[in-house]
Amino acid sequence: MSAALTVWVKGVGFWAPxxxxxxxxxxxxxxxxxxxxxxxxxxxxxxxxxxxxAPESVLLAAAVAGQAVSxxxxxxxxxxxxxxxxxxxxxxxDYMCRTLAETxxxxxxxxxxxxxxxxxxxxWTIATHCHASSSxxxxxxxxxxxxxxxAATLAVADERDVLLASYDIAGAGPLGEMTGGxxxxxxxxxxxxxxxxxxxxxxISPAPGNSGHDALGNAWLDDVTASNPSAHAVPLMLAxxxxxxxxxxxxxxRGLDIHVDVEVTP
Amino acid sequence: xxxxxxxxxxxxxxxxxxLGRGLDAHAAAIADSxxxxxxxxxxxxxxxxFIGRVAGLEHDALPAELAEWDCRxxxxxxxxxxxxxxxxxxxxxxERYGASRVAVLLGTSTAxxxxxxxxxxxxxxxxxxxxxxxxxxxxxxxxxxxxxxxFDLEGPCLTVATACSSSSKVFANAERMIRxxxxxxxxxxxxxTLCDSxxxxxNSLELVSPGPCQPFDANRNGISIGEAAGxxxxxxxxxxxxxxxxxxxxxxxxxxxxxxxxPEGLGAELALRDTLARAGIDAADVDYINLxxxxxxxxxxxxxxxxxxxxxxxxxxxxxxGFTGHTLGAAGILEAVxxxxxxxxxxxxxxxxxxxxxxxxxxxxxxxxxxxxxxxxLSNSFGFGGNNACLAFAxxxxxx
Numbered sequence: 001m002s003a004a005l006t007v008w009v010k011g012v013g014f015w016a017p018x019x020x021x022x023x024x025x026x027x028x029x030x031x032x033x034x035x036x037x038x039x040x041x042x043x044x045x046x047x048x049x050x051x052x053x054a055p056e057s058v059l060l061a062a063a064v065a066g067q068a069v070s071x072x073x074x075x076x077x078x079x080x081x082x083x084x085x086x087x088x089x090x091x092x093x094d095y096m097c098r099t100l101a102e103t104x105x106x107x108x109x110x111x112x113x114x115x116x117x118x119x120x121x122x123x124w125t126i127a128t129h130c131h132a133s134s135s136x137x138x139x140x141x142x143x144x145x146x147x148x149x150x151a152a153t154l155a156v157a158d159e160r161d162v163l164l165a166s167y168d169i170a171g172a173g174p175l176g177e178m179t180g181g182x183x184x185x186x187x188x189x190x191x192x193x194x195x196x197x198x199x200x201x202x203x204i205s206p207a208p209g210n211s212g213h214d215a216l217g218n219a220w221l222d223d224v225t226a227s228n229p230s231a232h233a234v235p236l237m238l239a240x241x242x243x244x245x246x247x248x249x250x251x252x253x254r255g256l257d258i259h260v261d262v263e264v265t266p
Numbered sequence: 267x268x269x270x271x272x273x274x275x276x277x278x279x280x281x282x283x284x285l286g287r288g289l290d291a292h293a294a295a296i297a298d299s300x301x302x303x304x305x306x307x308x309x310x311x312x313x314x315x316f317i318g319r320v321a322g323l324e325h326d327a328l329p330a331e332l333a334e335w336d337c338r339x340x341x342x343x344x345x346x347x348x349x350x351x352x353x354x355x356x357x358x359x360x361e362r363y364g365a366s367r368v369a370v371l372l373g374t375s376t377a378x379x380x381x382x383x384x385x386x387x388x389x390x391x392x393x394x395x396x397x398x399x400x401x402x403x404x405x406x407x408x409x410x411x412x413x414x415x416x417f418d419l420e421g422p423c424l425t426v427a428t429a430c431s432s433s434s435k436v437f438a439n440a441e442r443m444i445r446x447x448x449x450x451x452x453x454x455x456x457x458x459t460l461c462d463s464x465x466x467x468x469n470s471l472e473l474v475s476p477g478p479c480q481p482f483d484a485n486r487n488g489i490s491i492g493e494a495a496g497x498x499x500x501x502x503x504x505x506x507x508x509x510x511x512x513x514x515x516x517x518x519x520x521x522x523x524x525x526x527x528x529p530e531g532l533g534a535e536l537a538l539r540d541t542l543a544r545a546g547i548d549a550a551d552v553d554y555i556n557l558x559x560x561x562x563x564x565x566x567x568x569x570x571x572x573x574x575x576x577x578x579x580x581x582x583x584x585x586x587x588g589f590t591g592h593t594l595g596a597a598g599i600l601e602a603v604x605x606x607x608x609x610x611x612x613x614x615x616x617x618x619x620x621x622x623x624x625x626x627x628x629x630x631x632x633x634x635x636x637x638x639x640x641x642x643x644l645s646n647s648f649g650f651g652g653n654n655a656c657l658a659f660a661x662x663x664x665x666x
Contacts, residue, residue: 097386112467117427122651133517140407157442178404255420
């Protein structure tokens, strides 16, 4: 049976503790899979003044999105984008809830408008002069799979290249105990309905049930994968980095996985 | 430009807001031009403003088997789902298509952050109090997770959280998934409830009016915040359907500012053109537009100019925020439902709250309620971050 959705990967972005770019991650994978240095995400798409003021979630999402778009050669100004995150900027939510409990009229207007789940999408479209559709989604613990399904669907349905960026930051305060996020992670893909110029194809089909995921057998990457919902992208990113054709399942909802056939031509 | 889309049937729909529970309460308030806004009595230290509050949420807990999800936002969602035969329509769709072929695609701005706020007000030794030690609530996905669990659905389940365009954009998500055969039906819609984050947040931006909001009034001075839930069930349209149709949608970004719209309404106009192209219609085919019309200085200025320059005088337009307040992430679905009612009842809602029309407004504005045949109608929703969406609907039996 043919896949429900076929998309080609034109660009990839990556940030994890121990690999601050897609290139750094590929190098780490090629040399045995040990963590490298942890560097701050470089969101050089944002203007310098925005970069100084931007919340961590925006920096992280813009950094990986910038890497993926740069690699793809696509024009960000015309690229529809989907920003996926289970919990958005938990540090801002923690700040808001603390302030509202203590001195609600002191709430910062800047923090408030940065608290919307689509803040990264907003800053990204402003910085890249993008007038295409932009979205901000969450799928809870299955946010990465839900975001991948949504972005691939958009690419095929509208016959356009689409940017997906999935990001989560570490939990903060009493909220952090609820979300269980222990660290930051982000990954981005430019997905295209057309093969030209790509060596990586994803055949994606919904697959009822949740199969769970096996340990990768690499302590660093297993820690990263467990650190937050966006990091459930790690097995797919590892296959792409290793240039390895494989099949894997990614949870996309309660009771629903997506089956992904990864086909990489050397 | 996108291709025209195959229409989708809206086989069930409902909404609950300050106007009441379900379609009849909304239709009656709109026919009578009766507002649901009241003086703010929400939160421990209420700000001086008007709100659109849904009565009874404090008393109607969720059924025991759904107790883990209990909070104001999910209570409002549950209340709305239980009107107008919506629950039965979903159960029927699940029966016909299977649990993995029905998607839950819902918009919200703040989901159940009200429960997180409450936890922070009564922390127990610096931790969430035991009764709120429920991780499913402390995430933007709380609403969609709850609805999927309530109906035991196992299809795609996605939260769209693009501020005030959220529950408009979910119609687009559903259309794409149905067209590509990933699913056969989708519950779309959304819920947002009053909480301190939005009341004090919009207050900090000086966007809240001290009185009831006055969309498109020359002297308007800000929004009134409301709460609402609404849902629609979308399926492929079959020959001879008697259901109203989704015939188009559009999405675009301003690329201008986080909390102020583009001064020429660029993103709003792109979303409108995208919608007309997908629907395969011209602006002159549009009989009614439910405007975003928040009563903020900037939104109404930009939107009034867009309507004045884009539509003939025969197109009628109004904001219904004066009835319900700005229900934020629920505004898209609430106003979609009001638009469907306008088509059903041949009733153009009044642009309630305005007494001195802004001179930027054109002859399209319906300042008072009108009886009018409405075959094709649009609904606009614009959000923070310059996120714009527009929906196009056609009445039963109107070929797109």
